[in-house]
Amino acid sequence: MAALENFIKVISSLGSEALAVAPERCVQVRNKNARCLRCAEVCAAGAISYDGEDVLIDGDACIGCGTCATACPTCALEAMHPTDAELSDALAERASAGGDVVVACARALRRAHRAAERKAEEASGLLRRVSVDFDVSDVLQVVCLGRIDESFYAECAARGVSQVTLACDGCETCTYHRGGELARKVAASAHELLDAHGYELAAEFASPLPCSVYEKGTAARALGYDPSKRATIVTLREMTAQVARDSAVEALDPVSGEEAPEPRYAKVGPNGTLPQFVPLRRNRVMNSLHHVGEPVRALVTTRLWGQVDVDVDQCSSCAMCAMFCPTGALARRDDAEGNITLEHRPYRCVQCRLCEDICMTGALSVGDMVSLEDFERGRVQEIPLPPRAWTPNRPDSIFTKMNALVGGSNNSYF
Incomplete structure (x- = not known):
């Protein structure tokens, strides 16, 4: 339990103006047997390991890049820099x-x-460097x-864009x-989804910044740079790193006068499950795909949604998967007859993969x-589960259940 408490505290400490954290959504917090470490696997700065x-x-190492947020399934x-709404x-x-x-x-x-700057210096003929900026408002x-x-x-795709350049x-x-590695996987994943809906969106990675984004000017025409523009480029990495650093110090400083909040665990609701939610980001994908059009393929391979299969011959009908989902x-x-059905959406x-x-x-x-038909139509798959080998709330229920799990030959202690 101490390890879990420590994990909740440290993941909560990441919350800042650059990154919002909801510990109760983390599958590691919901169940200690979860193997998900996607945030640690992709953290660009090595802040999560x-x-x-x-x-x-x-x-201190977090730069607020948001790569971990892209990888986190829940x-x-x-x-937060920028937020999904700001980016939209x-x-x-x-x-x-x-x-x-x-x-x-x-x-x-x-x-x-x-x-x-180099082009501007060459064009000006000056021996000293000239402080210049350029307009990248687009x-x-x-x-x-x-x-x-x-x-x-x-x-x-929903807005009719046909070309995205990632510089x-x-x-x-x-x-x-x-x-960058995750960015390419995401681009391939998005291409698969859009292709399954008959939409062609070209996503091209370019280095350096393409010349087409600059306004035409005279000082560095090869780059389309206009020296009369004095727009300032915000160094996002440095700014977000400082924001995250300051927030982490404030959250962890023992002399701040405020005690760190105690870890709070998700409580089981009246229906026997932990709190549930659907990430807004996934809803945005679904809404956009509805605007793109009807699917042109029956199946699609994606990292965003999953298909659950249950071997009913092996299933014990404990329904723990539904409780923690x-x-x-x-x-x-x-x-009313005591039959158990697992509904899968x-x-x-x-x-x-917490259920797994x-x-x-x-x-x-x-x-x-x-x-895609199940996905687009919101269909519910019903999986009849075998009857339980034990009856809850009986005096021998715990013994009977454990005996069945370990493969014992007796089914009662009476």
Whole structure:
């Protein structure tokens, strides 16, 4: 329990102006047997790591890039710089202006800025460097391209965008290369979803920033740079790193006069399940795909939704999977005759695989290939479960259940 308390405290300490944290959504918090470590696997700055026993979080190292939020299946981590809403507003403004959409990371912007200065210096003929800036008002700026998830591409398609350029400065050589690796996986995942709906969205990674985004000028015409523009480039990485650093210090400072809040655990509700929710990001993907059009394929392989399969011959009908499911993709239903049915809603499954991890008999598995018809129509799959080998609330219920689990030959102690 101490390890879990420590995990809740450290993950909560990440909350800042750059990153919002909802510990109760984390599958590691919901059940200690969860194996999900996606945030640690992709953290671009190495702020989240796993030492073989505990998840470790270094708030000072966090740059607020949002890569962990893209990887988190339950949205326990959400990027705040920019937020999904801010990114959506910026996309809407750019799409309404027509043309392609360009997203650039902070490193690419800094490289483009240095290149513009060199060109301006060459054009001016001066021996000293000239402090210059350029207008990138049409560029959607993020700390790292790992911030961009499938909902962004789906919204691009819904708004009629046909080309998205993602500008980086060579992800393979970048300190935060894991963000770039995830960005490419997400782009491929989004392409699969949109292709299954008959929409062609070209997502191209470019290095450095494409020349087409600059306004035409005279000082560095090769870059389309206008030296009369004095727009300032905000160094997002440095700014968000400082915000996260300050917030972490404030949250962990023992002399701040405020005690750290005690860890709070999710409580079982009246229906016998832990609190459930559907991440808004997944809803945005679904809404955008509805605007794109009807699917043209029956099946799609995706990292966003899952298909649950149950081997009823192995299932013990404990329904723990339904109790811990974070989104309500799995629900248990009992009828008057005592029959148990497991309801599966693929459109709610976020492929966190918590149900797979906690299944004591190994009867349950989660696949990444889903039916688009089930997904689009919101269909519910009903899986009849075998009758229980034990009856709850009887004096011998615990013994009978444990005896069945360990394979004993006796079914009662009477």
